[in-house]
Amino acid sequence: MRRFLDDPGACADPASAALGELIYGWGNESWSASGHYLAGCIRHALDTRGPTLECGSGLSTILLGAIARQRGERHWALEHAPEWAARVQACLHRYGLDCVAMCANPLKDYGPYSWYDAPLDSMPESFALVICDGPPGSTPGGRYGLAPVMNTRLEPGCVILLDDAGREPERAIAQRWAHELCATQETLGEARPYIRMTVGARP
Numbered sequence: 183m184r185r186f187l188d189d190p191g192a193c194a195d196p197a198s199a200a201l202g203e204l205i206y207g208w209g210n211e212s213w214s215a216s217g218h219y220l221a222g223c224i225r226h227a228l229d230t231r232g233p234t235l236e237c238g239s240g241l242s243t244i245l246l247g248a249i250a251r252q253r254g255e256r257h258w259a260l261e262h263a264p265e266w267a268a269r270v271q272a273c274l275h276r277y278g279l280d281c282v283a284m285c286a287n288p289l290k291d292y293g294p295y296s297w298y299d300a301p302l303d304s305m306p307e308s309f310a311l312v313i314c315d316g317p318p319g320s321t322p323g324g325r326y327g328l329a330p331v332m333n334t335r336l337e338p339g340c341v342i343l344l345d346d347a348g349r350e351p352e353r354a355i356a357q358r359w360a361h362e363l364c365a366t367q368e369t370l371g372e373a374r375p376y377i378r379m380t381v382g383a384r385p
């Protein structure tokens with residue numbers, strides 16, 4: 183973590199030894215994002231100006247929080263599992279990452295889908311980058327809720343990084359978002375693919 187804090191850019195490569203050690207040290211390898219996805223998140227966070235949003239917290243929250251602190255930005259994380267939120271929050275506290283707004287609430291039933299109960303009234307008017315690695319696939323509608331719930335906060339140019347593009351439901355959700363957000367999409371990440379989308383102007 184010290185090496186990451188000294189030079190986050192050095193961990194923006196999936197082959198970075200420090201990034202591999204962070205994944206190992208976090209100790210949740212079967213649920214954690216892959217090195218490819220985390221490296222992509224780091225790269226984009228370093229290139230982005232403005233608040234960032236994350237759906238589903240974990241190691242990525244710590245890393246993006248550290249980058250947000252260095253850049254004087256705020257990082258928002260949505261989490262539905264209280265015990266998981268407590269673990270992430272303890273780590274944020276340990277590293278003094280109080281620029282992270284951890285929003286821990288049970289998932290909300292929006293009718294055709296469930297998604298995070300985002301505190302829209304206190305959130306920024308727009309996000310520059312969205313890291314989407316939750317909620318879990320067993321949620322009704324999966325990760326779909328991002329587009330309808332956060333629609334007005336996703337302005338043209340906002341980048342969405344959707345993990346787990348090796349799974350058919352995630353690819354179908356990306357197709358729906360591409361239509362609803364007039365977004366472009368491309369698949370990155372080789373063996374552990376993820377999808378990068380860029381929101382376009384809506385009529």
Ligand SMILES: C[S@@+](CC[C@H](N)C(=O)[O-])C[C@H]1O[C@@H](n2cnc3c(N)ncnc32)[C@H](O)[C@@H]1O
Pocket residue numbers: 210213214215237238239240241242243261262263266315316317318
């Ligand atoms: C894929 S994980 C998010 C991982 C995060 N992006 C990271 O880099 O660590 C998505 C959600 O799964 C849940 N989760 C994480 N680890 C878990 C575990 N070991 N068992 C069950 N649920 C877990 C949390 O609620 C989390 O928000």
